[in-house]
Amino acid sequence: MAQLVRLTVNGSPRQEEVEPRLLLVHYLRERCGLTGTHVGCDTSQCGACTVLCNGQPVKSCSMLAVQAEGMAITTIEGLAPADGMHPLQTAFWEEHGLQCGFCTPGFIMAATALLAENPDPTDEEIGRGLEGNLCRCTGYVNIRRAVHKAAAAMREGAGAAAPMGG
Amino acid sequence: MIPAAFEYSRATSVADAVNQLRTAGPEAKVIAGGQSLLPMMRLRLAQPGHLVDLNGIPDLDYVRVKDGSVQIGAMTRHATLVRSELLRANLPLLAEVAKEVGDPQVRTRGTIGGVMAHADAAGDYPTVALMLDAEIVTDRRRIPARDFFQHLFTTALEPDELVVEVDFPVSTGAHRYLKFRRRVFDWAIVAVGVQRLGDGWRVGITHAGPTAVRAHAVEDALRSGATPAEAAERASDGLNPNSDVHASSEFRLHLAQVLTRRALEQAA
Ligand SMILES: Cc1cc2nc3c(=O)[nH]c(=O)nc-3n(C[C@H](O)[C@H](O)[C@H](O)COP(=O)(O)OP(=O)(O)OC[C@H]3O[C@@H](n4cnc5c(N)ncnc54)[C@H](O)[C@@H]3O)c2cc1C
Numbered sequence: 001m002a003q004l005v006r007l008t009v010n011g012s013p014r015q016e017e018v019e020p021r022l023l024l025v026h027y028l029r030e031r032c033g034l035t036g037t038h039v040g041c042d043t044s045q046c047g048a049c050t051v052l053c054n055g056q057p058v059k060s061c062s063m064l065a066v067q068a069e070g071m072a073i074t075t076i077e078g079l080a081p082a083d084g085m086h087p088l089q090t091a092f093w094e095e096h097g098l099q100c101g102f103c104t105p106g107f108i109m110a111a112t113a114l115l116a117e118n119p120d121p122t123d124e125e126i127g128r129g130l131e132g133n134l135c136r137c138t139g140y141v142n143i144r145r146a147v148h149k150a151a152a153a154m155r156e157g158a159g160a161a162a163p164m165g166g
Numbered sequence: 167m168i169p170a171a172f173e174y175s176r177a178t179s180v181a182d183a184v185n186q187l188r189t190a191g192p193e194a195k196v197i198a199g200g201q202s203l204l205p206m207m208r209l210r211l212a213q214p215g216h217l218v219d220l221n222g223i224p225d226l227d228y229v230r231v232k233d234g235s236v237q238i239g240a241m242t243r244h245a246t247l248v249r250s251e252l253l254r255a256n257l258p259l260l261a262e263v264a265k266e267v268g269d270p271q272v273r274t275r276g277t278i279g280g281v282m283a284h285a286d287a288a289g290d291y292p293t294v295a296l297m298l299d300a301e302i303v304t305d306r307r308r309i310p311a312r313d314f315f316q317h318l319f320t321t322a323l324e325p326d327e328l329v330v331e332v333d334f335p336v337s338t339g340a341h342r343y344l345k346f347r348r349r350v351f352d353w354a355i356v357a358v359g360v361q362r363l364g365d366g367w368r369v370g371i372t373h374a375g376p377t378a379v380r381a382h383a384v385e386d387a388l389r390s391g392a393t394p395a396e397a398a399e400r401a402s403d404g405l406n407p408n409s410d411v412h413a414s415s416e417f418r419l420h421l422a423q424v425l426t427r428r429a430l431e432q433a434a
């Protein structure tokens with residue numbers, strides 16, 4: 001039986017009926033048209049589907065849409081200001097933090113959560129912060145470099161409103 | 167993949183959840199963090215007809231210290247355990263174990279009650295519960311950890327019984343949990359926990375059998391004055407682990423010994 005769910009997606013309040021078995025990732029992709037959140041596996045392993053729920057990282061393939069009741073969801077589409085890119089997006093681009101790009105939205109959302117908690121992470125802390133995300137292309141070195149670069153840019157911009165997810 | 171269809175309802179209290187489970191019948195299950203249940207439903211290894219969601223129940227998410235015990239609400243998330251100052255001060259072993267459970271995304275949602283009820287052979291908290299003689303508090307009784315974990319995915323819980331709290335003794339002595347795995351977010355291939363408590367050591371082993379085990383032989387050897395290296399040789403006593411794609415049975419026995427020695431040597 002369909003179930004009512006009320007939530008906020010990238011700042012817009014939404015309210016609709018969904019089937020209880022609808023996964024949050026499918027709700028975001030198919031009902032909200034936000035296809036930046038990817039599905040890379042069936043087993044909660046890859047992190048390509050990572051979004052923020054009330055600022056905390058979750059794998060949206062491992063949560064039901066009905067469980068997002070009352071929550072604020074941020075997807076990759078909600079990260080950047082209307083007129084530009086988020087510092088993490090810029091840094092991934094500049095540091096070649098992606099090749100095919102399939103994993104990238106998930107990495108950027110996980111990195112957003114990491115930097116919110118730890119604005120100046122070490123190599124080791126970046127590794128641990130992104131341990132729930134798999135990339136089959138880059139070998140991770142450039143991803144780590146991109147996160148360092150974005151962290152520096154965000155610390156510098158901290159006085160001047162750095163856009164944050166959540 | 168998409169789970170099979172099911173009915174869904176939210177519980178507002180523990181009593182309400184138990185009632186809903188009874189009304190919905192044997193096909194019903196509760197969902198906590200969903201980090202084990204939803205992947206199993208997606209693979210259709212589980213097909214509950216009705217899910218009762220515990221996430222809306224207030225007051226099941228806490229860490230308290232009372233009368234020498236650390237009480238943790240069933241819906242307390244792994245991430246909360248990692249961040250809890252109170253836990254770090256009173257049961258630092260568990261705070262360190264929580265940090266090694268899954269990955270940040272799993273730790274946002276997954277709960278201690280869910281790990282206990284799920285009883286995966288590679289679950290990390292059951293080992294700590296067993297070695298420290300923790301008690302699992304349900305809506306109707308207190309179950310000592312040694313009676314709670316019965317077999318792979320099998321606990322002493324009745325079908326309509328809920329875990330509401332886990333009680334550990336305050337343990338602030340030297341401790342260490344060493345988890346062997348190929349990738350950092352993986353489950354343990356084998357893990358070993360050690361904790362100094364009272365005048366002895368407690369030693370527990372993860373994933374060297376269908377449930378966690380307490381290594382009494384190691385504890386006894388240490389009590390009789392054995393060195394960590396000598397005592398660790400007893401870590402594989404009585405174990406008969408499975409072979410699987412990750413490790414052979416022999417390798418698991420070897421890991422139990424090596425990790426026990428290292429954990430005792432590194433305990434601080
Ligand atoms: C990629 C990945 C890696 C992981 N790595 C580890 C790891 O290294 N170590 C580890 O220990 N775990 C690991 N996990 C599992 C994780 O810790 C889960 O959170 C946990 O096993 C289940 O807790 P949950 O709250 O998510 O429960 P759910 O998935 O919601 O439920 C699991 C089962 O327990 C039952 N249940 C839940 N709560 C209660 C309750 N209060 N009373 C009665 N029954 C209840 C449910 O009905 C269900 O049968 C991993 C998971 C993933 C996806």
Ligand code: FES
Nearest residue numbers: 040041046047061
């Ligand atoms: S799609 Fe792979 S973890 Fe969600």
Ligand code: FES
Nearest residue numbers: 099101135136137
């Ligand atoms: S860039 Fe291809 S999977 Fe990461």
